[in-house]
Amino acid sequence: MTTFYAHRGASTMCPENTMAAFRQALREKADGIEVDVQLSKDGEAVVIHDETVDRTTNGTGAVKDMTVLELKQLDAGSWYNQACAGETLPLLEEVLKWIGRTELKLNIELKTDREPYPGIEQVVIDAVRRHELADRVVLSSFNLETLRRVRDISSSVSIAVLVWDNIDGIVKCARHLGADAIHARPGFMHTAESLRAEAAGLPIRLYTVNEPEDLKGISLQFVDGVFTDSPARLRGKLGVG
Ligand code: G3P
Ligand code: CA
Secondary structure, rough: OEEEEEEEEOOOOOOOOOOHHHEEOOOEEEEEEEEEEEEOOOOEEEEOOOEEEOOOOOOOOEHOOOOHHHOOOOOOOOOHHHHOOOOOEEEHHHHHHHOOOOOOOOEEOOOOOOOOOOOHHHHHHHHHHHHHHHEEEEEEEOOOHHHHHHHHOOOOOOEEEEEOOOOHHHHHHHHHHHEEEEOHHHHHHHHHHHHHHHHHHHHHHHHOOOOHHHHHHHHHHHHHEEEEOOOHHHHHHHOOO
């Protein structure tokens, strides 16, 4: 059965990476949510996709230069829709607390491909452990060094290698890291079937799939998970209950 992750929450219906988007994902019967984390000036894991707050809040500046107090004063909803004004940037802590009250899975993407955020791996793993959610969480990153540090800290937490374009060589790399899955884009894969054979059982999850055509002809039966901005809509279009 393919796992449907709401990408940045149900981000078609609500402002991405906000509690409103996560609650909407639950209403849409997603199996899990995907969130992006960056580190604040005072070392807290904050849920936001970009390195700056400019696109998704009413503020400006880099996340790494702002404290939690400053970040929490920003409006993370009005850029999307005035009806969503008042949404704030969630801390990873808040999301984990909420996830604990649901049965959702959680994919935390560590956004270290542009900012190194020293120590982010420990911060995230500590938080996941505090909430006893390791069995429902997968940590992913485009940055292989980040994944290596995660694996050094914890031999048991699930990790996934994120691939932007060419998947050639990635299975070997994932195996070397002790990764548990590969998160790839359909257009850059040979076929899920051939990769799966090559991966010898390593799960493959595809991003971002909003329309059936986004699967590029890959059958869902070969895919362990998809990341979508619209879980209910995609399920409907694919005829998956
Ligand atoms: O984890 C899959 C996907 O979220 C990676 O790309 O830019 O949407 O974070 P992006
Ligand atoms: Ca992401």
